[in-house]
Amino acid sequence: MCVMSAVAIEGVWKFYGDFPALKDISFNVDGGACLALLGRNGAGKTTLLRMLAGLSKAAKGSITILGGDARAEKTRARIGVLGHGIGVYEELSAFENLRLFARLYGMENPRQIAMEWLERTGLDRVSDGLVREFSRGMRQRLAVARAFLHNPSLLLLDEPFTALDDRAIAVLQGLLKGALAEGRTIIMSTHQLREALELATDVALINRGKLAFRGERSREMLEDPGWLYRHYGEA
Template sequence: MDRILSVKNLKKYYGKVKAIDGISFDMYPGEVVGLIGPNGAGKSTTLKTIMGLLRKTEGEIKVCGYDYKDKEAKFKLAYIPETPDIYPMLTVWEHMKFIALSYKLENWEEEALEYLKAYDLMDKKDELGTNLSKGMRQKVMVICGLLHKPEVMLFDEPFVGLDPKAIRELKDTIKELKKEGKSVLLSTHMLDSVQNLGDRVLILKTGKLIYEGTLEEVMKKAGPGGSLEDLFLEVTK
């Protein structure tokens, strides 16, 4: 099976601080991979570097065989940051329009409306970004990320700030993406979500990849009645 995302010996240094210290992993179509670790482990830095928002110090990142800086690679990636950063003076609908123009999408309106309905944003369609709560801004970012049908979605703490209905909706969306053969790299502290949604898990600590395994292997390693949380606490202590 062809790799959809390939990260080799990735390093990101800030002076002497090694935010990412030589991590390597691959992702395949239809896979949900949990990227977990304590605060300061390098999870957000990893996602931002894959996305090209931070300049890597060393290493190789390929998306569907293209170098991550290649225009083709950019079309196949979407990133939902932890802090939803939307345009304050654009309406919710104008955000959708902006994405459609950026990615040269056709006949996108119907799908955008479906997403707005699913995420309870129909009544906010003409509301300016500046007037939205954090949870609503998060929902707008998720929809903008989904609209151009990327092959790989990078989520950084996506459940923070969402109400229970939106969390359920997002989990359903992730399951749907998986069914469609898309890949999801999910960085979160909500380990039960990784346990329920994930196929594999990557555990980072101080910029290094200290554990990688399938959820099946994780549960075996955690022992009878054990959980991902037990293993996480064991390997990161």
């Protein structure tokens, strides 16, 4: 083992009562890879992502992220999370939202970072506007800025392209490509096979809480997004 995996998942189980939502999931994600986490609704993608994000704990097994425990403060400082909700406050302005999260992530100069990211997401003209007055697209771009502002080494995205408008998708894809070029790691769960597979270098398919497939993204997946599901989906 010469290169340390960015994410190492080993024998992870998660239960709701005695019902296993995740069964013995094990796989690694190398640093600099982009993993598309596929699976039907309720297969356990979100459950797994939440554990990686430190929002919930594995019942059995271990998750090591960037060499540390998933819930360790140092690890969390290096993870960017974009979940179902946008995770920004309605009663705060765009600038205040970003400054708050820059502070929480322990950034050196929260003010400057917030301004910088407002510019990068095209929100600098409305930086003092309250989020509740924002359009849907603007909110989403702000959410993207929140997830990226601390230059995370690992990005966790739950269904990132659903419900995004064109401009937000463009911003997000630009950022993701940039992140990959800088050697950062991305894990995203998705239904939008085409958008995700274009970016992905790796694919994992979860079916009924079990890991059904784990490998590199191949040519036929890109040409025929349904291919994977037909081969490994319904057992």
